[in-house]
Amino acid sequence: MxxxxxxxxxxxxxxxxxxxxxxxxxxxxxxxxxxxFQETISWIKSPINALFLSIFFISSFMHMxxxxxxxxxxxxxxxxxxxxLIVIIKSLSWLLVICSILLILKIIxxx
Amino acid sequence: MxxxxxxxxxxxxxxxxxxxxxxxxxxxxxxxxAGIFLxxxxxxxxxxxxxxxxxxxxxxxxxxxxxxxVGELILMGWVVALFFHMFNGVRHLFWDYxxxxxxxxxxxxxxxxxxATIVISIFIGIISLGLVL
Numbered sequence: 001m002x003x004x005x006x007x008x009x010x011x012x013x014x015x016x017x018x019x020x021x022x023x024x025x026x027x028x029x030x031x032x033x034x035x036x037f038q039e040t041i042s043w044i045k046s047p048i049n050a051l052f053l054s055i056f057f058i059s060s061f062m063h064m065x066x067x068x069x070x071x072x073x074x075x076x077x078x079x080x081x082x083x084x085l086i087v088i089i090k091s092l093s094w095l096l097v098i099c100s101i102l103l104i105l106k107i108i109x110x111x
Numbered sequence: 112m113x114x115x116x117x118x119x120x121x122x123x124x125x126x127x128x129x130x131x132x133x134x135x136x137x138x139x140x141x142x143x144x145a146g147i148f149l150x151x152x153x154x155x156x157x158x159x160x161x162x163x164x165x166x167x168x169x170x171x172x173x174x175x176x177x178x179x180x181v182g183e184l185i186l187m188g189w190v191v192a193l194f195f196h197m198f199n200g201v202r203h204l205f206w207d208y209x210x211x212x213x214x215x216x217x218x219x220x221x222x223x224x225x226x227a228t229i230v231i232s233i234f235i236g237i238i239s240l241g242l243v244l
Contacts, residue, residue, distance in 0.1 A: 014220065064149075
């Protein structure tokens with residue numbers, strides 16, 4: 001599979017995962033009544049929420065990275081700058097995905 | 112066919128001022144703008160989890176933001192952008208299957224996307240106002 005086909009497919013896969021999880025997230029956010037520290041912590045500590053939230057971060061950062069790449073390719077004419085921006089976006093996405101999962105694990109085990 | 116070569120020599124999109132504004136083109140650029148705005152929302156969600164993990168004192172910083180008028184407006188903006196991007200994204204997925212590509216259907220589906228976004232945004236706005244009051 002060429003890079004372009006892979007890019008196209010993963011943009012769609014992540015879109016479908018995001019579609020499902022964004023609905024779950026919207027319903028959950030509306031169901032939390034007050035956003036006290038304890039209530040929000042216990043929301044994340046429930047295993048299904050922790051799992052879905054982690055998948056949401058993975059899929060959303062992937063979707064963001066792929067989408068921003070297309071925008072950068074379309075509107076940044078300078079080749080070097082374009083390349084560097086894409087590398088920055090990709091690295092940042094990876095970094096934030098890893099950090100967000102570590103933070104969720106921290107909340108589950110140390111709060 | 113060498114994909115990497117065609118990738119490097121890919122032409123840039125014609126810039127926006129070339130096009131006469133129509134619902135289809137306006138929704139197309141709005142989809143991108145909403146996507147860029149939602150990237151900031153995703154970063155904010157990351158910051159939310161970060162502050163939550165750092166402890167109660169830091170979490171109160173988030174609450175200070177989300178309870179302010181500016182914070183609430185930005186959060187509501189993310190809700191509107193999320194549902195718009197979501198509905199319009201579904202429209203894109205139908206197009207990928209070759210469905211609804213005709214001019215008439217894409218105009219109507221565009222209007223449907225706008226209508227659905229307005230309805231659900233008002234719905235969520237009312238619910239969250241009810242939670243505040």
